Amino acid sequence: MDKKEFYREIVMQASALCDGEPNRIANLANISAILFDRLEDINWAGFYLMADNLAGDGKELVLGPFQGKPACVRIPVGRGVCGTAVAENKTQLVEDVHAFEGHIACDAASNSEVVVPIEVNGQVVAVLDIDSPSLARFDQEDASGLELLVDMIQTNW
Structure with a gap:
């Protein structure tokens, strides 16, 4: 079956x-x-949700439902792959997370990542985040397929 x-x-x-x-x-x-069950060669699949930061003066991503090892709980907007997806409101397809400036290593075993922002009423409300232990695990077909999934999520938000 094709992607x-x-x-x-x-x-x-x-x-x-x-x-x-x-x-x-x-x-x-x-x-x-x-996603965790169906996708091959991944070690984390889940969501981060936008929430007020602890200081009460802005927003950040907070860990949501996921499958995989324990993860970072809070990610500032603009930091790491997930925070960059929010800041740019754009899918991030990263072949080597260790080469990504500002990467946050929640799991040292992760080597590549794809993150898709979830937008409702013009605002990013969450991100879908998937990690793999392999370099360059994800390609544009994966990103496009996951964007279709996010379209369905946005419709039902």
Whole structure:
């Protein structure tokens, strides 16, 4: 099966699981489980959600539902791959996270990453983050497929 069809299947499976369920956390938990189960050669799949920072003077990403090893809990906007995705409101496709300026090493085993911002009403509300222990694990087809999944998530936010 080609990647396009593979990601269409993931979107259909996620959509079916989320259909009629209003609890966002439950839906994101199931989506992260689907991704962790179906994607090969990954070591983390999940979400970071926008929230007030601890100082109360801005926003940051806070760990949401995920599958994998324990992760960083708070990520400032503009820092690391996830924070950059928020600051630029753009998918980040990183072949080698160790070469990414400002990378935050939550798991030293991660070598490549793809992060897709989730936007609602013109504001980034969360990011989908997937890590792999392999260099250059993700390509543009993966990014496009995950953007389709994020489209479904945004529609049901």
